[in-house]
Amino acid sequence: MSEHDHDHTPITNGDEPAAAVRARALEELLVEKGVLRPEEIRAGIDWLVSRTPADGARLVARAWVDPEFKRRLLADARSAALELGLDPGPSPVVVALANTETVHHMIVCTLCSCYPRALLGPPPAWYKSLPYRSRAVSDPRGVLAEFGLEIGDDVELRVVDSTADIRYLVIPRRPPGTDELSEERLAALVTRDSMIGVAQPAEPALA
Amino acid sequence: MTYRVGEPVAVATRAHGGHHRTPSYIKGKTGRVERVHAAFRNPETRAYGDDGLPEMPLYLVSFARSELWPDSPADGGYRVYVDVFEHWLEGAR
Amino acid sequence: MERGVHDRGGLPTDEPIDRSEHTLEDWEVLTDALVGALARRGVMNVDELRRGIESMPPEEYVRASYYERWLFSMESILTEKGVLAAGELDRRAAG
Numbered sequence: 001m002s003e004h005d006h007d008h009t010p011i012t013n014g015d016e017p018a019a020a021v022r023a024r025a026l027e028e029l030l031v032e033k034g035v036l037r038p039e040e041i042r043a044g045i046d047w048l049v050s051r052t053p054a055d056g057a058r059l060v061a062r063a064w065v066d067p068e069f070k071r072r073l074l075a076d077a078r079s080a081a082l083e084l085g086l087d088p089g090p091s092p093v094v095v096a097l098a099n100t101e102t103v104h105h106m107i108v109c110t111l112c113s114c115y116p117r118a119l120l121g122p123p124p125a126w127y128k129s130l131p132y133r134s135r136a137v138s139d140p141r142g143v144l145a146e147f148g149l150e151i152g153d154d155v156e157l158r159v160v161d162s163t164a165d166i167r168y169l170v171i172p173r174r175p176p177g178t179d180e181l182s183e184e185r186l187a188a189l190v191t192r193d194s195m196i197g198v199a200q201p202a203e204p205a206l207a
Numbered sequence: 208m209t210y211r212v213g214e215p216v217a218v219a220t221r222a223h224g225g226h227h228r229t230p231s232y233i234k235g236k237t238g239r240v241e242r243v244h245a246a247f248r249n250p251e252t253r254a255y256g257d258d259g260l261p262e263m264p265l266y267l268v269s270f271a272r273s274e275l276w277p278d279s280p281a282d283g284g285y286r287v288y289v290d291v292f293e294h295w296l297e298g299a300r
Numbered sequence: 301m302e303r304g305v306h307d308r309g310g311l312p313t314d315e316p317i318d319r320s321e322h323t324l325e326d327w328e329v330l331t332d333a334l335v336g337a338l339a340r341r342g343v344m345n346v347d348e349l350r351r352g353i354e355s356m357p358p359e360e361y362v363r364a365s366y367y368e369r370w371l372f373s374m375e376s377i378l379t380e381k382g383v384l385a386a387g388e389l390d391r392r393a394a395g
Contacts, residue, residue, distance in 0.1 A: 020327035025393040044333030110309035125322040133308040157285035164290035226351040231303040232310040253347035
């Protein structure tokens with residue numbers, strides 16, 4: 001274990017990945033040089049860790065119970081999010097894509113990992129992985145089968161590759177047998193994966 | 208905005224050595240305009256420190272599976288939707 | 301059709317999709333926050349980040365983890381801009 005240098009050298013132990021040491025070293029340099037202030041970095045960390053799919057789920061649940069809201073959501077998801085007091089994130093345009101009886105959407109970013117993080121939280125590792133990025137556009141039904149989702153041949157499958165500044169999220173179909181559920185209970189059924197399009201929402205637990 | 212919803216468009220095949228956001232699997236392929244988005248700053252110049260102006264029109268273009276992967280066996284249809292800048296598109300029949 | 305190493309759509313692959321969940325490590329969250337802060341400051345934008353990632357040697361790109369690519373890119377772009385001196389990050393990381 002290296003001696004702690006009070007000037008700048010971080011304590012490292014042999015178990016820490018080199019990338020962790022490098023990230024902290026970069027942070028130190030940028031702060032020392034006055035490029036960034038610690039509080040800016042802190043604010044970014046706080047923002048990222050505060051992001052969860054619960055925000056996206058609220059949009060979906062509201063759309064399920066309120067057809068007028070759904071119409072506004074489909075027209076401009078960014079504004080609809082703001083309407084609910086949610087942070088739609090830095091992207092200038094967010095588009096919500098509604099699944100129907102005959103259309104199912106699935107989102108990918110083949111070039112990197114573009115994802116509506118403000119509303120869904122950080123993307124899952126598999127979304128950023130090379131095989132998902134390759135196969136989502138060339139074998140989407142195979143990918144969905146791996147996720148345990150089968151889409152009927154009569155359902156139009158639309159794979160959306162987020163290549164620009166627009167962020168997409170899927171509005172999954174409301175599960176059957178949920179007419180009696182409150183909006184809050186409905187939101188609890190809306191999973192992250194259903195808003196990416198590789199899964200359906202959870203079914204309500206049978207009493 | 209040059210193209211309208213429903214219009215067929217072809218993606219250019221030109222080589223572009225620098226940063227660009229047109230994936231190679233759609234280059235040279237013909238698709239259909241699904242949405243006309245707003246105009247956005249050009250990432251191809253932004254990536255080199257430029258301000259990315261003027262903003263370039265962006266479209267959501269859909270492609271049939273059979274168009275993208277003509278040699279693959281039919282495996283249940285699907286369409287792939289991609290955001291493509293106007294300067295990568297040409298009118299098609 | 302030539303493509304950059306980042307341009308993955310349709311590439312044949314036998315690699316299975318690993319669907320396990322991974323919580324972000326602290327250093328990954330930090331890396332993400334650094335990129336965001338640099339963008340808000342106007343020092344480096346997200347298109348420059350992507351360009352930096354795309355400039356990775358292909359074998360390094362494939363081998364690197366997601367945020368390791370971001371670190372590579374930040375170092376590359378910030379050195380290009382003269383914010384970092386060549387090798388400065390290496391020296392600081394070595395302690």
